[in-house]
Each structure stands twice: as C-alpha cells, then as structure tokens.
Amino acid sequence: MAVGLGPLPTLHPVAGFELGIASAGIKREGRKDVVVMRCAEGSSVAGVFTLNAFCAAPVILARQRVKGGSRYLLTNTGNANAGTGEPGLLAARQTCAALAQLAGVDEQAILPFSTGVIGEPLPVEKIIAALPAALADLSEQHWAEAATGIMTTDTLPKGASRQFVQDGVTITVTGISKGAGMIRPNMATMLGYIATDAKVAPAVLQDLLSDAANKSFNRITIDGDTSTNDCCMLIATGQANLPEVTETRGPLFAALKQAVFEVCMDVAQAIVRDGEGATKFVTVIVNGGGTHQECLDVGYTVAHSPLIKTALFASDPNWGRILAAVGRAGVDQLDVAKIDVFIGEVCIASHGARAASYTEEQGAAVMAEAEISIRIELGRGTCSETIWTTDLSHEYVRINAEYRS
Template identity: 75%
Template sequence: MPVGLGPLPVLHPVPGFRLGIASAGIKRAGRKDVVIMEAAEGSSIAGVFTLNAFCAAPVTLCRQHLGQSPRYLLVNTGNANAGTGNPGMQAALKTCAALAELVGVDSKQVLPFSTGVIGELLPADKVIGALPAALENLDENNWAQAAEGIMTTDTLPKGVSRQITLAGETVTVTGISKGAGMIKPNMATMLGYIATDAKVAQPVLQGLLREAADLSFNRITIDGDTSTNDCCMLIATGQTQAVEITEAAGEDYTLLADTIKAVMLELAQAIVRDGEGATKFVTVQVNGGNNRDECLDVGYAISHSPLIKTALFASDPNWGRILAAVGRAGVPDLDVEKIDVYLDQACITRNGGRAEEYTEAQGAAIMAQAEITIRIELGRGEHSETLWTTDLSHEYVRINAEYRT
C-alpha cells in the first residue's frame, strides 16, 4: 500500500501540450501501454537521462534527438528495450520513423521512451499498430490517463499540478511520473514528464531541469538500483502570453524555478510513497557535513542499509544499526563523539552515545508512524542534504522474486 499517496489531484492542462493514450498489447492485451505527447511548434524541451552505462536504446536515441527540435514523445511500457544491442536500436528507430511519418515531422523530432522488462526486444510492430489510436486520442486534458498509461509496478498513478502568475498571466506547471523499483535515479527517474506553458529558451530550461532533478529525483532511492531507462523531461510550450523567462527575469525566474522544483519533488516523493512493498515513507536528513558528498554518503549508507530498512519495516527503534551505517559511510576523520541522531524530534544519540533522556517507548512510538524522519547531525560543517526512501518488507521480496524487470 502506498504511504500517504491519494488519488490524482486536478491536473491542469498545459496550453500547447497534448497527450494521447492507446493499447498496443505489449505485455498484456488491452492494457494502455503507449502514450504519445505532442509539444506545439516552438516548444523548448529539456531532458536528463540515466548515467547507467547499460542505458537502453531509446535513451541513447533521446540524447541524440534532443538537439533536433523535438515535437513528439513516444512512451511504451511493458518492455524496456534495454540490453537488446543493435536490434533494439533498430526497433526504436522504426517506431520513431513510423510516428514521424504519421504526423509529418522528421524522425529525429521524435523522442522515444521505454520501460518494463530488460533484455527482450521491443515489439516495434505492436507499438506502431497503436500509433493511429494514440494520435486520435491527443488532448490537452489527458494528463490523468497518461499518468496511468506510463505505470508498470506502480500501484497508483502519480501527477502534480501548480499554477502561478507571471507578469499578470496564469502559467501552469503539470507533471507525471512512474517508477516503483530499480529506483536510485542518477540524473533522472524511471520516467518523469513535466510541462509548462511558460516561455523558456532550451538552455535555460535545461538548467532549470538539472537543478530541480538534483533536488528531487536525484534524492530518492528505493533499492539503490539505478535503472537503465531513467528519463525526466521538461517541456515549455511558450503558449502563455507572459514574457519569456530568462535567468535575468529575477522574481519571475525564481518563482518558475521554485514551482518546477516543487512539482518535481512531489512527483519524486510519490515514487517513494509507492515504492515496491513500502510501508514507510522515510526522510533522511544529514546536517553539519563539511561538503555535499559526505552528507550524501551518510544519507545513502542509511537509505540502502537492509538492516535499517528491515528495522523500519518492523517499527523497531534499532538505533545501533543507524550508528553502524553512519560509521561505515566512508566519511574521512569522522569524530563519532560529535554525532547526534534524531528520530523526528527525539534525540536518541548525543555525542555518539545513547541520549540520557531517550526512552525506548519514545522511539517505538515514532517508529510506528507511517512517516518518519531520521536526522543525523555530523557536527563538522555547514552542509545539509536530504534523501527520501522506504523500508524493506516481505512484500518487496515477494514482488521482486515474482516480477521480472
């Protein structure tokens, strides 16, 4: 059961951005497994992609096509088209060419995305067969359907929408995401699509995306396994009447950047809330580090520790496991006598030893909550980093022993 994740909120349409959904029967007949997204002419599109060296064929193509004025995004689930070598690349190219011909653009203006089983060749003909129906279905009001169309082991669709006022005009930022396992994004998540009708040139948009991804999708982890198919795309259609947003735009730039960050953070957290087998939503906050990397090292050591994750599942305030993870995180010259550990507001370890006022009952009450913050005070500098993760449950093992990624 997802932790604190409800039904989709209202997802405001983004002028100039249409979405169409269809069923290609890739893994299961009748399942909505193909999504086309169309960005109006003149849109800027930015993307960040997995750093996994075994990146999937569609990821390689996306990187190449991103600079070619892309207009269409073609997403399929049920097959990741990863580890498929040259035949996989040919299959991806074929789907791009087919869509390009149907809509009258160059095939390099199509960005392909695949998610699902690794190591099986994409059934390109099935995808191509579904394109006319998906194009027929294109509509600015289809965000919710598209959020469902990109799901794999997700139990709930994920979408976030915000509206802001830029120079007197209403501007929308709407996004959807998917992913529940093989989640430790490295520059992006499994799949995330965020669109706005703001007017933003591509290089500025790319900067906005990179910064927001670093604070959202690049700060979540479910199982530490970076996917071969991670992609996160930010599209600006420029259909608003508001002026173009540049870095010189001051308050307006900051407002748009903050809104994009907020939307992406909520989308990223939704992935954690719906993590495979998750029963807890855990915020890991590391303060007082000398630099970003050592805060992240400590944060990931905690977030990936199977012993901490099983203790979270058991609601066991087993803080010895937290200390052990901090101690093995590889921070140079770590002075354990300066370290405080908190569960929510309760100090459990002060100066490296058990806090005098801490009681087991206090810890047990906090660990029983569905949402928990583990806070580490390193006491050696001014840097802070925050990660979000889940517990490790029987259900995680069951899902991944039964499902083939």
C-alpha cells in the same frame, strides 16, 4: 501499499502540450501501454538521462535528439528495450519512423522512451499498430490518463500541478512520473514528464531541469538501483503571452523555478511513497556536514542499509544499526563523539552513545508511524542534505521475485 499517496490532484492542462493513450497489449491485452505526447511547434525541450552504462536504446536516441526541435514523445511500458544491442536501436528507430510518418514530421523530432522488462526484444509491430489510436486520442486534458499509461509496478498514478500569475498572465506547470522499484536515480527518475506554457530559451530550460532534478529526483531511493531507462523531460511550449525567459534571473524565472521545483518534488516523493512493498515513508536528514557530498554519503548509506530498512519495516528502534551505517559511510576523520541521532523528535544517540534520556518505548512509538524521520547531526560544518526512502518489506521481495512471471 502506497504510504500517504492518494488520488491524483487536479492536473491543469498546459496549452500546446497534448497527450494520447492507446493499448498495444505489450505485456497484457487491453492494457493502455502506449502514450504519445505532442509539443506545439517551437517548443523548447530539455532532458536528463540515466548515467547507467547499460542505458536503453530509447535513452541513446532521445539523448541524441533532444536539442533538435522535438515535437513528439513516444512512450511504451511493459518492455524496456534495454540490453538489446543494435537490434534494440533499430526497433526504437522503427517506432519513431512510424510515428513520424503518421504525424508528418521528421523522424529526428520523435523522442522514444521505454520502461519494463530488460533484455527482451521490443514488440515493434504492436507499438506501431497502436499509434493511430494514440494520435486520435491526443488532448491537453489527458494528463491523468497518461499518468496511468506510463505505470509498471506502480500501484497509483503520480502527478502534480502548479499555477501562478505573472503580469496578469496565468502560467501552468504540470508533471507526471512513474517508478516504484529500481530507484536510485543518477540524474532523474524512471520516467518523468513536466510541461509548462511559459516560453523559455533551451539553455535556460536545461539548467532549470538539471537543477530541479538534482534537488528532487536525485534525492530519492527505494532500493539503491539506478535504472537503465531513467529520464526526465521538461517541455516549455511558449503558448503563454509573456516574454521569453532568457536568463536564470528575474521575477518570471524565479516564479517558474519555484513551480517547477515544487512539481518535481511532489512527483519524486510520490515515487517513494509508492515504493514496491513500502509501508513507511522515511526522511533521512543529515546536518552539520563539512561538505554536501559527505552529507549525501551518510544519508544514502543509512537509506540503503538493508538492516535499517528491515528494522523500519518491523517498527524496531534498533538504533545501533544507524550508528553503524554512519560509521561506514566513508567520511574522512569522522569524530563520532560529536554525532547526535534522532528518530522523529526523540534523541536516540548523543555524542556517539545512547542518549541518557532515551527509552525503548519512545523509539518504538516513533517507529510505529507510517512516516518517519531520521536526523543525523554530524557536528562538522554547516552543510545539510535530505534524502527520501522506504522500508524493505516481504512484499518488495515478492514483487521483484515474480516480476517476469
């Protein structure tokens, strides 16, 4: 049901970053469900990870190892290895150790990632058995295959790519992500991998990723659930013939930041467009807030409201539900008489009440569209925030009711 999400665009290869895909048959025989990514020696690697207290075993290990000269990223789908305690940590270490032995690197250079069903033991033997094939498949050209290999309930692979020229040298930024449900990232997305051939100092790379994730992955929601396995990685291989970026300023950093932000935004919004059972892509804009946080509080209250999301699914312009959500968002001393609400370009509420010009036919016409904006003017200040979300359909319930069957 992906809303406005088509085939993958051209995903430009990144020099010094290779991807290999293999089948371990974790959840289904023949499914390509193991992805190995190899970073050129000397690459910088940055990561952002879920803040869920029940974070998965691979998140614990990857978070510990990310600043230690990472060379390989190992991803499996079909099993989250979350809620598995010490045995889960041991299982993650075993898969990393096996890959390290095959690749001839230290185990600390392997970062593990998992996604899938929570609470089930990781099938270590199946994953280890698939590693030789994944290594043999390594290629800088395999972004599209890897985008498919990391999918779970996604209906389409997600990826984006940008290139720019700096001082006569072409710099590439390419990324992929997966996620369709259990999405309200509290740092990044379900899984995201972005690479560039620029040379970037580790501290600068981490700042760049944290900022980019906050403006993109941390502004999307499908169902308000933060996964146990969320993570997003940014790798700079340093293969482009340009000086190292050591500061968050200058023309090269500015161009790189724009490219990374655009890739992050594309793949983050693709997650929403492919939300489980989604029939609408919804942009919630909150303007005129006294602080950015109160704009986010209002935006997320609207985006998470089951009443609003079901009205969106039904194409029902039940604008009273929007007012009710804004009113319970917890904004201190909210003056409702200053609030205007729009769906699309149609003003549905003005100064806290039904707009005199509004007709039900206008609202119904907007709500019938596949892509809808809800704009809320708070009239309190100059801050603004934008959040992207979906409707809530019968199909979402079916997918999640049958997820383990």
